[in-house]
Amino acid sequence: MRLLLVDDDAGFRALLRMTFEDVEVDVDEAGSAAEAERRISASRPDVIVLDVGMPGMDGLAFCRELKASEDTSSIRIVLLTGMDDVEDVAGAAGADALLLKPFRPLELLGVVERLAATAGAAPMRRSGSRSEDDQLVLYARDLRHLVEIERAQRGLLESAYKETVSALATALGTKDTGTRQHSQRVQRYALELAETIDPALARDPALEYGFLLHDIGKIGVPDQILLKPGRLNPAEWRVMQAHTVLGAQMIGGVAFLQEAGVEIVRSHHERWDGSGYPDGLAGDEIPLGARIFAVADAVDAITNRRPYREARSWRDCRREIVAQSGSQFDPAVVEAFCDREHALHAIRREFLAAA
Numbered sequence: 001m002r003l004l005l006v007d008d009d010a011g012f013r014a015l016l017r018m019t020f021e022d023v024e025v026d027v028d029e030a031g032s033a034a035e036a037e038r039r040i041s042a043s044r045p046d047v048i049v050l051d052v053g054m055p056g057m058d059g060l061a062f063c064r065e066l067k068a069s070e071d072t073s074s075i076r077i078v079l080l081t082g083m084d085d086v087e088d089v090a091g092a093a094g095a096d097a098l099l100l101k102p103f104r105p106l107e108l109l110g111v112v113e114r115l116a117a118t119a120g121a122a123p124m125r126r127s128g129s130r131s132e133d134d135q136l137v138l139y140a141r142d143l144r145h146l147v148e149i150e151r152a153q154r155g156l157l158e159s160a161y162k163e164t165v166s167a168l169a170t171a172l173g174t175k176d177t178g179t180r181q182h183s184q185r186v187q188r189y190a191l192e193l194a195e196t197i198d199p200a201l202a203r204d205p206a207l208e209y210g211f212l213l214h215d216i217g218k219i220g221v222p223d224q225i226l227l228k229p230g231r232l233n234p235a236e237w238r239v240m241q242a243h244t245v246l247g248a249q250m251i252g253g254v255a256f257l258q259e260a261g262v263e264i265v266r267s268h269h270e271r272w273d274g275s276g277y278p279d280g281l282a283g284d285e286i287p288l289g290a291r292i293f294a295v296a297d298a299v300d301a302i303t304n305r306r307p308y309r310e311a312r313s314w315r316d317c318r319r320e321i322v323a324q325s326g327s328q329f330d331p332a333v334v335e336a337f338c339d340r341e342h343a344l345h346a347i348r349r350e351f352l353a354a355a
Helices: 010-019 033-042 059-068 087-093 105-118 132-176 182-197 205-212 216-220 234-241 243-251 260-267 288-302 314-323 331-339 341-354
Strands: 002-006 026-030 047-051 076-081 097-100
Touching: 002 010, 002 033, 010 026, 010 105, 026 033, 033 047, 033 059, 047 059, 047 105, 059 076, 059 087, 076 087, 076 105, 087 097, 097 105, 182 205, 182 288, 182 331, 182 341, 205 260, 205 288, 216 243, 234 243, 243 260, 260 288, 288 314, 288 331, 314 331, 314 341, 331 341
Parallel strands: 002 026, 002 047, 047 076, 076 097
Antiparallel strands: none
16 A cells, blocks of 8 residues: 655654554655645555644645545545644544544554555555564654654754854954954853853753844944944934844844843843833843843943943952942842852953953
């Protein structure tokens, strides 16, 4: 018999294919309804195993289309879904069987074998004499292997994300502060503070990316304002303040920057007393990641030269941070700064040595 697997997830298709390795079945596969149509035209299957949740034309709509066509109405279709409220809809679409995920591999084999028999296809013959328990052990092994592959691929993808974000932040830091290390320094300070205050938050990749891209909105600020050595006039200051909103809009549609990342970009200039911008948030209304970053950014700003002033000492930095507790900064973050001051100062010395 001939079987067509239709699912947009290549890993899941591979898992389904493994289910039929122990029987004599000609297995074909497709990643979308459009591709499945081409495969059906090239070689008509006896049974189609079709996932409901696909982008573009979903499995229900594709099933309905196949059953409505005289050329394909006799093909048996098994719908797969993780939703438990589509049984009536699946029946209305003309599906011959519905399996809820997760399902047992031998359950799928049995359904396909039954449907193939009603379609007049040659019966499936097992190439071995494995027991059901043996099948489940092999299925679990294959699933574990696929999970390991997916985890490795995810790690490579996240590494690529980080490298891209870091390169962008470095380019922006060179334009804004005149140093390639600004975003890396402030990220290290912020992560040290985050680990002290909320270790779970510190492990969120979006937080790390948000720290790096905090000033991404300054791409839209003209150089004559961004690099002005003196004080900004009111009109220039309004343009500068808009970088927080612009930055949040720029990255708002990026999936791996959602929540913590976007919050930092938008709210890192809010103040504990409510006098910051762009939203005038106060106290715990300000996202924790943004409160942490505000202290880290101040540490870097105070201890490094800027176009409008020289760098100040670490002692001056500590005095300023402590003085602003409860007004500019969250007192809990200032407390964490005091507790981890030795580690933060070591990060500062590390970057000075590498310069």
